Amino acid sequence: xxxxxxxxxxxxxxxxxxxxxxxxxxxxxxxxxxxxxxxxxxxxxxxxxxxxxxxxxxxxxxxxxxxxxxxxxxxxxxxxxxxxxxxxxxxxxxxxxxxxxxxxxxxxxxxxxxxxxxxxxxxxxxxxxxxxxxxxxxxxxxxxxxxxxxxxxxxxxxxxxxxxxxxxxxxxxxxxxxxxxxxxxxxxxxxxxxxxxxxxxxxxxxxxxxxxxxxxxxxxxxxxxxxxxxxxxxxxxxxxxxxxxxxxxxxxxxxxxxxxxxxxxxxxxxxxxxxxxxxxxxxxxxxxxxxxxxxxxxxxxxxxxxxxxxxxxxxxxxxxxxxxxxxxxxxxxxxxxxxxxxxxxxxxxxxxxxxxxxxxxxxxxxxxxxxxxxxxxxxxxxxxxxxxxxxxxxxxxxxxxxxxxxxxxxxxxxxxxxxxxxxxxxxxxxxxxxxxxxxxxxxxxxxxxxxxxxxxxxxxxxxxxxxxxxxxxxxxxxx
Numbered sequence: 005x006x007x008x009x010x011x012x013x014x015x016x017x018x019x020x021x022x023x024x025x026x027x028x029x030x031x032x033x034x035x036x037x038x039x040x041x042x043x044x045x046x047x048x049x050x051x052x053x054x055x056x057x058x059x060x061x062x063x064x065x066x067x068x069x070x071x072x073x074x075x076x077x078x079x080x081x082x083x084x085x086x087x088x089x090x091x092x093x094x095x096x097x098x099x100x101x102x103x104x105x106x107x108x109x110x111x112x113x114x115x116x117x118x119x120x121x122x123x124x125x126x127x128x129x130x131x132x133x134x135x136x137x138x139x140x141x142x143x144x145x146x147x148x149x150x151x152x153x154x155x156x157x158x159x160x161x162x163x164x165x166x167x168x169x170x171x172x173x174x175x176x177x178x179x180x181x182x183x184x185x186x187x188x189x190x191x192x193x194x195x196x197x198x199x200x201x202x203x204x205x206x207x208x209x210x211x212x213x214x215x216x217x218x219x220x221x222x223x224x225x226x227x228x229x230x231x232x233x234x235x236x237x238x239x240x241x242x243x244x245x246x247x248x249x250x251x252x253x254x255x256x257x258x259x260x261x262x263x264x265x266x267x268x269x270x271x272x273x274x275x276x277x278x279x280x281x282x283x284x285x286x287x288x289x290x291x292x293x294x295x296x297x298x299x300x301x302x303x304x305x306x307x308x309x310x311x312x313x314x315x316x317x318x319x320x321x322x323x324x325x326x327x328x329x330x331x332x333x334x335x336x337x338x339x340x341x342x343x344x345x346x347x348x349x350x351x352x353x354x355x356x357x358x359x360x361x362x363x364x365x366x367x368x369x370x371x372x373x374x375x376x377x378x379x380x381x382x383x384x385x386x387x388x389x390x391x392x393x394x395x396x397x398x399x400x401x402x403x404x405x406x407x408x409x410x411x412x413x414x415x416x417x418x419x420x421x422x423x424x425x426x427x428x429x430x431x432x433x434x435x436x437x438x439x440x441x442x443x444x445x446x447x448x449x450x451x452x453x454x455x456x457x458x459x460x461x462x463x464x465x466x467x468x469x470x471x472x473x474x475x476x477x478x479x480x481x482x483x
Contacts, residue, residue, distance in 0.1 A: 024216075028209040029202065036201035044190045051186055055179045056152075060139045063154050063172050066101070067134050070170060071158050085114045101174040108157075108167040119173075123151055128171045131157040142176075149177045215240050219248065231259040276317075279310040286310075313447075320449045324432070327456040334374035334460050341371040341378075341403050341410065348382045349401070352390060360395045367403035371410045372483055377457045384450040385414045385477055392442055392475075393418035409463075412479040421469035429467060430455045438471070454479075 073084065088103045102123060104115035112125065122145065129141050133156065140154045152174045159167045219235060226233045234255060237248035290303045326332050345365050349356075356363050363386070371378070382401070389399045393416045402413040421429060425436040433448040451467075454477070458465045462482055469475035 025206075025209045025213050028212070029205045032205040032209070033198065033202045036205070037198055040194050040197045040201070044194045048183075048187055048190055052183050055176075055183065056139065059152050059174055059176050059179060060154075061136075063101070063140060063152060063174050064134060064136055064138055066103070067154060067156055067170055067172055070103070071156075074158060074168065088114045088116060101172065102151075103173075104171040106169040106171065108169070110169070113168070115171075122149075123153070123173050125171060128153050128155045128173075131155045131169050143173075149175060150180045152176050215244060219244065219251075223251070226255065228262070231255060231262055276314070279314050282310050283307055317447050317449070320447065320453060324449070324452060324456055327460055332377075332460060334377055336372050336374060336461075338370055338372045339375055339378075340368070341412065342368045344375060344378055345382055345401055345403070345412075348379055348386060351383075352386055355390055356399075359390065359393075359397075361390060361393050362398045363401070364398070365401045365403070367405075369403045369405040369410045371481055373461055373481055377460065381454055381457050381479065382412075382414075384454050388450050389414060389416035389418060389475070392416070392439065408482060410481045410483055412481070413476060414479075415474065415476045417474040420471040420473050420475055421467075422471055423469075426467060426469060430465075451477075 070084075088105065102116040102119045104119055104125065105113045106125065107113055110125070112120070123143070127143055132138075134154060138154060140152045142150060143153055144150050154172050155170065157167060157169050219240065222233070222235055234252050235248040237245045237252070240248055286303050286307055290300065295303070323332075342365060349363050349365060352363070386399065386401075393399060397417040399414070399416045402411075402415070404411040404413065419438050419442055421436055422438070425434075428434045429436075430451050431448075432452045435448040455465055458479060464480045466478045466480070467475065468478075
């Protein structure tokens with residue numbers, strides 16, 4: 005129950021995470037939001053700024069015109085008064101402008117008709133010096149109309165004894181209504197744009213992610229019995245090429261590993277069957293009738309040999325498994341290669357003398373490697389050479405120092421290997437027919453272990469052989 009709850013929580017955690025499609029939709033919609041917002045904000049600002057500048061410019065021009073008229077000593081006051089009292093209408097717009105002149109005490113001298121009821125004098129800002137860039141102040145009346153107001157003063161006459169205050173106002177309600185209407189419409193356009201953008205982004209994201217779903221479908225078709233299936237990068241968009249290539253390479257490795265594992269299982273079953281059958285046969289013979297003590301001892305000794313063979317096989321397989329999984333890390337030290345080789349030769353000296361085989365070590369070099377693994381290398385190669393070299397033969401181990409490598413060459417005058425079998429000699433449990441006939445007890449793991457050890461050192465191993473002439477194995481250690 006506990007594990008089911010954990011599994012369910014993990015599944016919920018996985019399904020609650022955002023999909024790529026959802027992320028694409030969110031990111032693209034946010035981008036659309038920012039672009040649309042900046043666009044409509046700019047349009048709104050441009051319209052509002054244009055109308056406000058136009059209104060302010062109109063009032064500034066009116067003020068400067070009346071200032072110029074009053075500064076002229078020949079002005080006609082009656083004409084000016086009549087002009088001010090009439091309501092001003094701007095031809096290009098539906099709106100009115102109002103003008104008022106006060107004396108320096110604030111008494112109204114003349115104003116547009118009904119102006120005091122619409123815009124009292126006290127709501128105007130204090131008189132200032134008007135410049136061409138003046139923007140004025142806005143004021144809203146009780147009936148909801150909006151006015152743009154400006155106020156300035158002017159001293160006239162030769163001795164500048166008369167001071168007048170000008171109050172100009174422009175009804176900009178129409179502009180405000182236009183701006184408000186434009187703001188509402190552009191807000192509607194903005195939200196509709198975001199809505200349509202989201203819908204379109206969903207469709208675009210799903211369309212864009214379709215190849216990934218198709219790849220997923222093809223991946224589901226890959227099973228243990230269908231490891232030959234491939235994604236084929238040329239069928240998909242360029243952005244998915246790296247993914248499909250990596251997946252195809254992974255399938256190549258899996259297929260190769262699966263094939264090797266299957267072959268390994270077959271070979272292992274075959275190799276285990278022989279000693280197990282021998283042990284069963286000997287046990288059945290021992291139990292078939294009462295034996296003497298000597299016969300029982302012989303059977304036990306024979307069984308012990310089979311047990312030893314099984315033990316060696318298991319040790320070798322464990323070593324290979326650990327080396328492939330990178331669990332073995334060589335302890336690299338510098339040592340005398342000849343001294344280590346001669347120590348191994350000394351161990352096999354009795355066997356060599358019994359088989360009348362001459363073992364020679366030539367050359368010398370300082371080698372950087374793991375001494376234990378190095379001895380195991382030489383032990384496997386020398387053991388193989390002794391097993392497959394007939395009496396009177398010769399085994400030569402040569403040490404050669406180059407600029408970048410140290411080469412250890414093991415040459416024997418043994419039975420050799422058929423050229424057709426050379427590509428397979430480093431495979432597990434592989435043994436040629438001639439090897440099986442010469443030494444039936446072999447397991448076919450020695451050269452595979454040699455290759456694994458060389459891989460751990462970052463080196464390489466090469467083999468050359470001719471039937472009935474001998475075999476040469478070259479170990480290349482990078483330094």
